[in-house]
Amino acid sequence: MKPTHHLDDATVISYSSGALPAALAVVASAHLERCATCRDRLLDADRIGGVLMQQQRVEPPTEEARSAMLARLDIEPAIAPEPPAGDMGEDHDPDRLPHALHPWFGHSMRALRWRRVAPGVQRIRATGIGGGDLMLLRIAPGSKLPLHSHGGSELTMILDGAYDDMLGHFGPGDVADLDGEILHQPVTSPGVPCICVAATDAPLKFSGWVARTLQPLFGF
């Protein structure tokens, strides 16, 4: 199943240049694991980095630096180590979370310990992430979320279930890459809960009094 909603070009550039805030980078990595199209786009962005790096004016290395480098090679084992065996082939298991999420939420979707934050909405918030806010959300099927926009950037990836909003239908693997100007109101599909991982670099803004009542519950 190929994702149909991808990372924004500006996000790809930011990821490539090492400037994407940590929480957003986790969600981008999770999508990249599932999306060959975005991996190719990332490679294009990395080519820009490679060319800009080559363009710089520099002096040749000093003799001192060269001998330090050779001394490091002397203490390296003669045989290059085998690359570790890939363990990414298990992605067909629908219970398994993307690798990029393991340090923050563990491996298994079933083993997650959800906390109710509002009617029909459960959440797990990652702790200790340096830049931004990272959380898993589990939203009951057929729910309408409060209308909201974002102060900064928000990146959401669907892990299970689906939702629809003015931007289209979002299913597993899809990312919604939104900036501050977009006001949206996702409606989750009937059937199974919609589980997604969301990252923001700034607090969300809900509009309307119902939403303002909900906001403290979300704790965004």
Added chain:
Amino acid sequence: MTHAINNTPLDAHYWSAQMSAVSAQRDRASFMRIYDHFAPLLKRYLRNLGVPEPEADELVQEALLTLWRKAGMFDPTRASLSTWLFRVARNLYIDHVRREPHWLPVQEGLDRLDHAESARIDSEPESSLDQDFLLQAIDRLPAIQAKLVRMCYLESKSHSEISSELDMPLGSVKSSLRRAFAKLQRSMRAP
């Protein structure tokens, strides 16, 4: 014309041959040819990102050691050596300087996926000609787009940092970067 390009030391085939010698014969002379050309570029890149001199020297050595260890993973049909080394240095920067301990394992996982893919599909090699087109396209970018691209890559500034530093709305920062990326991508696909 082709002959002249093939003789420049920046040629993709030249670096690809050095990499084969490093991976197959553990050839130190080839390794040092790569070192002499790329170590100063990597160091300048890291110093521009604000990495202090001693740490930058350490990271450059680390990047070249990664090359020594993983030369067999280098795939010239997937990326040129400068692209590959840019990735290595960027990843070390995020790991060591920004202290995001999960970044390297995640990137290694993505590399393996890429590796499996290029073995499966018939990908176009990245030639030095493509790099020349890209370089020209960067030079032709409108001033503001060029500035934003450089602030991203050479200063590693986030969109919101750029937005507040230039007093430019976040949406405009992003849309300028999108336009720049579209132009640069087209240049890489130039016939």
